[in-house]
Amino acid sequence: GENVEQHPSTLSVQEGDSAVIKCTYSDSASNYFPWYKQELGKGPQLIIDIRSNVGEKKDQRIAVTLNKTAKHFSLHITETQPEDSAVYFCAASLLQGAQKLVFGQGTRLTINP
Protein backbone atom coordinates (compact mmCIF):
# COMPACT_ATOMS: atom_id res chain seq x y z
CA GLY A 1 0.00 0.00 0.00
CA GLU A 2 0.87 3.67 -0.11
CA ASN A 3 3.39 5.12 2.33
CA VAL A 4 4.01 8.85 2.77
CA GLU A 5 7.12 10.23 4.45
CA GLN A 6 7.18 13.87 5.57
CA HIS A 7 10.11 16.04 6.61
CA PRO A 8 11.01 17.85 8.72
CA SER A 9 9.00 16.95 11.81
CA THR A 10 9.55 20.42 13.26
CA LEU A 11 10.43 23.67 11.53
CA SER A 12 11.05 27.07 13.04
CA VAL A 13 11.42 30.17 10.85
CA GLN A 14 11.52 33.90 11.36
CA GLU A 15 8.46 35.88 10.45
CA GLY A 16 8.67 36.98 6.86
CA ASP A 17 10.95 34.13 5.81
CA SER A 18 9.89 31.15 3.71
CA ALA A 19 9.10 27.65 4.91
CA VAL A 20 9.35 24.45 2.89
CA ILE A 21 7.95 21.06 3.87
CA LYS A 22 8.69 17.97 1.80
CA CYS A 23 6.91 14.67 1.30
CA THR A 24 7.69 11.51 -0.62
CA TYR A 25 5.25 8.80 -1.57
CA SER A 26 5.75 5.20 -2.58
CA ASP A 27 2.81 4.27 -4.83
CA SER A 28 3.21 5.59 -8.36
CA ALA A 29 -0.55 5.18 -8.85
CA SER A 30 -1.27 8.03 -6.41
CA ASN A 31 -2.32 11.11 -8.31
CA TYR A 32 -3.90 13.46 -5.78
CA PHE A 33 -1.86 15.27 -3.13
CA PRO A 34 -3.57 17.57 -0.62
CA TRP A 35 -2.02 19.58 2.17
CA TYR A 36 -3.79 20.19 5.46
CA LYS A 37 -3.20 22.68 8.25
CA GLN A 38 -4.17 21.66 11.76
CA GLU A 39 -4.33 24.12 14.60
CA LEU A 40 -4.25 22.96 18.19
CA GLY A 41 -7.43 21.15 19.21
CA LYS A 42 -9.03 21.47 15.79
CA GLY A 43 -9.60 19.31 12.76
CA PRO A 44 -7.34 19.57 9.69
CA GLN A 45 -8.16 22.26 7.14
CA LEU A 46 -7.51 21.72 3.45
CA ILE A 47 -5.22 24.55 2.30
CA ILE A 48 -4.10 23.48 -1.14
CA ASP A 49 -3.96 20.39 -3.30
CA ILE A 50 -2.33 19.29 -6.52
CA ARG A 51 -3.18 16.69 -9.09
CA SER A 52 -0.63 14.67 -10.98
CA ASN A 53 -1.27 16.36 -14.30
CA VAL A 54 0.35 19.60 -13.09
CA GLY A 55 3.76 20.31 -11.64
CA GLU A 56 3.00 23.38 -9.57
CA LYS A 57 0.04 25.20 -8.07
CA LYS A 58 -0.01 28.50 -6.26
CA ASP A 59 -2.54 30.25 -4.07
CA GLN A 60 -1.33 33.61 -2.73
CA ARG A 61 1.51 32.84 -0.29
CA ILE A 62 1.17 29.08 -0.58
CA ALA A 63 2.48 26.91 -3.38
CA VAL A 64 2.85 23.19 -3.93
CA THR A 65 5.20 21.47 -6.35
CA LEU A 66 5.06 17.90 -7.56
CA ASN A 67 7.76 15.75 -9.09
CA LYS A 68 6.10 12.56 -10.30
CA THR A 69 9.31 10.96 -11.47
CA ALA A 70 10.94 11.30 -8.08
CA LYS A 71 7.62 10.77 -6.27
CA HIS A 72 7.90 13.77 -4.06
CA PHE A 73 5.93 16.94 -3.48
CA SER A 74 6.55 20.03 -1.41
CA LEU A 75 4.66 22.84 0.30
CA HIS A 76 6.13 26.32 0.10
CA ILE A 77 4.92 29.16 2.32
CA THR A 78 6.34 32.59 1.58
CA GLU A 79 6.29 35.73 3.73
CA THR A 80 5.37 33.68 6.77
CA GLN A 81 3.17 35.18 9.45
CA PRO A 82 2.57 34.14 13.09
CA GLU A 83 -0.84 32.75 12.12
CA ASP A 84 0.92 30.24 9.88
CA SER A 85 2.11 28.46 13.02
CA ALA A 86 0.38 25.06 13.05
CA VAL A 87 0.93 21.40 12.19
CA TYR A 88 0.93 20.69 8.48
CA PHE A 89 0.12 17.29 6.98
CA CYS A 90 0.69 16.11 3.45
CA ALA A 91 -1.34 13.23 2.05
CA ALA A 92 -1.62 11.08 -1.04
CA SER A 93 -4.61 9.46 -2.63
CA LEU A 94 -6.24 8.56 -5.91
CA LEU A 95 -8.31 11.01 -7.93
CA GLN A 96 -11.01 8.49 -8.76
CA GLY A 97 -13.83 8.96 -6.32
CA ALA A 98 -13.58 9.55 -2.59
CA GLN A 99 -10.48 7.53 -1.87
CA LYS A 100 -8.91 7.27 1.55
CA LEU A 101 -6.00 9.56 2.25
CA VAL A 102 -2.62 8.33 3.42
CA PHE A 103 -1.07 11.00 5.62
CA GLY A 104 2.49 11.96 6.33
CA GLN A 105 3.69 12.23 9.90
CA GLY A 106 3.13 15.98 10.13
CA THR A 107 5.37 19.03 10.48
CA ARG A 108 5.04 21.40 13.40
CA LEU A 109 5.76 24.86 11.97
CA THR A 110 6.58 27.69 14.34
CA ILE A 111 6.86 31.26 13.10
CA ASN A 112 9.00 33.39 15.36
CA PRO A 113 8.05 37.09 15.52
Add this chain to the structure above:
Amino acid sequence: GAVVSQHPSRVICKSGTSVKIECRSLDFQATTMFWYRQFPKKSLMLMATSNEGSKATYEQGVEKDKFLINHASLTLSTLTVTSAHPEDSSFYICSAAWGNRPEAFFGQGTRLTVV
Protein backbone atom coordinates in the same frame (compact mmCIF):
# COMPACT_ATOMS: atom_id res chain seq x y z
CA GLY B 1 -16.03 25.91 1.15
CA ALA B 2 -17.57 22.66 2.32
CA VAL B 3 -18.50 22.62 6.00
CA VAL B 4 -18.39 19.56 8.19
CA SER B 5 -19.70 19.85 11.73
CA GLN B 6 -18.72 17.39 14.43
CA HIS B 7 -20.43 17.13 17.81
CA PRO B 8 -19.60 17.10 20.64
CA SER B 9 -16.22 18.82 20.64
CA ARG B 10 -15.39 17.38 24.05
CA VAL B 11 -16.86 14.54 26.06
CA ILE B 12 -15.94 12.86 29.30
CA CYS B 13 -17.48 9.51 30.10
CA LYS B 14 -17.11 6.76 32.65
CA SER B 15 -15.51 3.43 31.86
CA GLY B 16 -18.02 0.93 30.56
CA THR B 17 -20.39 3.46 29.07
CA SER B 18 -20.95 4.22 25.38
CA VAL B 19 -20.41 7.52 23.62
CA LYS B 20 -21.84 8.69 20.32
CA ILE B 21 -20.10 11.24 18.10
CA GLU B 22 -21.95 12.89 15.24
CA CYS B 23 -20.53 14.14 11.97
CA ARG B 24 -22.69 16.28 9.70
CA SER B 25 -22.05 17.74 6.28
CA LEU B 26 -23.84 21.08 6.32
CA ASP B 27 -23.78 22.25 2.73
CA PHE B 28 -23.22 19.16 0.63
CA GLN B 29 -24.24 15.53 0.42
CA ALA B 30 -21.51 13.35 1.83
CA THR B 31 -21.54 10.10 -0.09
CA THR B 32 -18.43 8.97 1.79
CA MET B 33 -17.33 9.70 5.33
CA PHE B 34 -14.12 8.74 7.05
CA TRP B 35 -13.39 8.37 10.74
CA TYR B 36 -9.91 8.96 12.12
CA ARG B 37 -8.23 8.71 15.45
CA GLN B 38 -5.34 10.95 16.39
CA PHE B 39 -2.95 10.49 19.30
CA PRO B 40 -1.09 13.49 20.76
CA LYS B 41 1.53 14.87 18.38
CA LYS B 42 0.84 12.08 15.90
CA SER B 43 -0.67 11.81 12.48
CA LEU B 44 -4.21 10.80 11.66
CA MET B 45 -4.98 7.10 11.74
CA LEU B 46 -7.87 6.00 9.55
CA MET B 47 -10.32 3.82 11.43
CA ALA B 48 -13.05 3.22 8.88
CA THR B 49 -14.69 4.38 5.69
CA SER B 50 -18.45 4.57 5.36
CA ASN B 51 -20.64 5.05 2.34
CA GLU B 52 -24.21 6.19 2.72
CA GLY B 53 -26.54 3.25 3.16
CA SER B 54 -23.74 0.68 3.32
CA LYS B 55 -21.81 -1.02 6.07
CA ALA B 56 -18.59 0.66 7.05
CA THR B 57 -15.24 -0.75 5.95
CA TYR B 58 -12.86 -0.95 8.87
CA GLU B 59 -9.09 -0.73 8.74
CA GLN B 60 -7.04 -3.64 9.93
CA GLY B 61 -6.82 -3.78 13.69
CA VAL B 62 -9.90 -1.64 14.34
CA GLU B 63 -12.60 -3.49 16.28
CA LYS B 64 -15.87 -3.01 14.44
CA ASP B 65 -17.92 -4.15 17.43
CA LYS B 66 -16.30 -1.53 19.60
CA PHE B 67 -16.41 1.36 17.15
CA LEU B 68 -19.86 1.28 15.60
CA ILE B 69 -20.28 3.47 12.55
CA ASN B 70 -23.59 4.40 10.99
CA HIS B 71 -24.03 6.44 7.82
CA ALA B 72 -27.78 6.42 7.47
CA SER B 73 -28.14 9.63 5.46
CA LEU B 74 -26.13 11.75 3.06
CA THR B 75 -25.53 14.36 5.73
CA LEU B 76 -24.96 12.37 8.90
CA SER B 77 -22.57 9.72 10.11
CA THR B 78 -22.15 8.61 13.69
CA LEU B 79 -19.36 6.86 15.56
CA THR B 80 -20.31 5.07 18.76
CA VAL B 81 -17.55 3.98 21.08
CA THR B 82 -19.05 1.10 23.01
CA SER B 83 -18.00 0.02 26.49
CA ALA B 84 -15.38 2.74 26.54
CA HIS B 85 -12.15 2.26 28.46
CA PRO B 86 -9.39 4.75 29.34
CA GLU B 87 -7.28 3.51 26.42
CA ASP B 88 -10.05 4.71 24.08
CA SER B 89 -9.32 8.28 25.18
CA SER B 90 -8.22 10.13 22.07
CA PHE B 91 -9.06 12.80 19.51
CA TYR B 92 -11.57 11.47 16.97
CA ILE B 93 -12.05 13.29 13.67
CA CYS B 94 -14.42 12.72 10.78
CA SER B 95 -14.08 13.83 7.20
CA ALA B 96 -16.56 13.87 4.36
CA ALA B 97 -16.37 13.71 0.58
CA TRP B 98 -18.94 13.65 -2.15
CA GLY B 99 -19.41 12.02 -5.51
CA ASN B 100 -16.23 11.43 -7.45
CA ARG B 101 -14.41 14.40 -5.97
CA PRO B 102 -11.15 13.52 -4.19
CA GLU B 103 -11.29 16.45 -1.75
CA ALA B 104 -12.11 15.55 1.85
CA PHE B 105 -13.20 18.10 4.43
CA PHE B 106 -12.76 17.55 8.13
CA GLY B 107 -14.87 18.19 11.18
CA GLN B 108 -13.53 20.01 14.23
CA GLY B 109 -12.75 16.80 16.06
CA THR B 110 -13.99 15.32 19.35
CA ARG B 111 -11.77 14.99 22.40
CA LEU B 112 -12.91 11.86 24.23
CA THR B 113 -11.74 11.27 27.79
CA VAL B 114 -12.71 8.05 29.51
CA VAL B 115 -12.36 8.08 33.29
